[in-house]
C-alpha cells in the first residue's frame with residue numbers, strides 16, 4: 230500500500246490568498262500541499278454554485294485521510310454538512326481530481342457485528358479493492374468489506390521474526406491474512422490452518438495466499454471457528470480478535486497438540502483505568518510512570534492463564550503447565566484501553582504413574 234496520512238495545518242484563508250492574490254515568488258510558495266489543493270478546489274466549486282465558504286465548513290473539511298493507491302479514504306466526521314448535497318457527484322469528482330486519484334470512500338465506525346465489518350462507503354468509483362505491500366508481503370482486499378488495521382503493524386512484524394519452520398499454526402481469526410501471511414512467508418511455518426467466517430475476507434485471503442505463492446501451505450476453514458473439526462494438530466495458535474478473543478479459548482485448547490502443547494498468542498483490549506483503591510497509596514508513583522497499565526495487563530494475563538489451563542485440563546483430563554512468556558501492547562485502542570497480546574506457553578505435565 231502506498232498509504233499516506235495527510236495532515237492539514239494551514240488555514241484556508243491563507244491558502245486562498247496565496248492561490249488567488251499573491252504573486253508567486255519562490256518554488257516553495259508555488260507548490261501546494263494536497264490539502265491546500267483540496268481546499269482551493271472546494272472553495273471554487275462552492276463559489277461556482279453561488280455558495281460562500283464559511284468558517285463552519287472548516288470543521289466539516291477532512292483534516293486527514295488515508296491513501297491506498299488511487300483510492301482516498303476520508304474519516305467519518307467530514308462532509309456531513311447539508312451544504313455539500315446539491316453539488317451531487319460533481320463534489321466527489323472535483324475532490325478526486327484535486328487529489329489526483331480515481332476513487333473516494335468515507336470511513337464509518339468498525340461494526341461490532343462479529344465480522345469487524347469496516348463500514349466504509351464508496352463515494353466515487355465502482356469497487357473498493359486495493360493492494361498494498363507490507364514487510365515484503367502483498368495484500369489485496371476490498372476495503373469496503375474487510376477491516377484493515379494499520380496499528381497492528383508492530384505485532385505483524387514480530388510474528389514475522391518467529392522461527393516456525395517445524396510448526397503447524399492455527400490462525401483462528403485470519404481475516405485477509407495479516408498474521409497468516411507473515412507466519413507462512415517470513416516465519417516459514419510448515420502449514421497454517423486459517424479460520425475465517427467473513428466470505429469477503431475469505432476471498433481476499435485466498436487471493437493473498439496466491440499472490441505470495443504460499444497457497445499450498447494453507448488450508449482455509451470457512452465458517453465459525455467454534456465449529457472447527459480439528460483436534461490435536463497445532464504447535465501454535467493465533468487468536469487475533471479484539472475487543473476479545475475469549476470465545477476462541479476453548480477451540481484453541483482443543484487444537485493444541487496434546488502430547489507436546491505449544492504457544493498461544495492471545496489478543497485482548499484491556500481496560501487500564503485503575504482506581505486509587507486498586508493502586509494503593511504506595512503505588513501512586515507507579516501510576517505516574519505509566520506502569521499502572523502494565524499492572525492491568527498482568528492481571529488480565531493471569532486470569533486468562535487460569536481460564537486456559539482449566540480448559541486444557543477439562544479437555545485432556547490431565548495436568549498442564551502454563552507460563553506467561555510475554556504481555557505487550559499492540560496499540561492504544563481508546564483512552565485507558567490498550568490492545569495487548571499475551572504469549573502463553575502451554576505444556577502437558579508428565580502423567581504420574
Ligand SMILES: C[S@@+](CC[C@H](N)C(=O)[O-])C[C@H]1O[C@@H](n2cnc3c(N)ncnc32)[C@H](O)[C@@H]1O
Nearest residue numbers: 343344381402404407425426427452453454469
Ligand atoms: C480483527 S479481524 C482479524 C484481522 C487480522 N487478525 C488483523 O490483525 O488485521 C478478525 C477477523 O475474525 C473474524 N472472525 C470473528 N469471529 C470469528 C469466528 N467465530 N469464526 C471465524 N472468524 C471469525 C472476522 O470476520 C474478522 O475477519
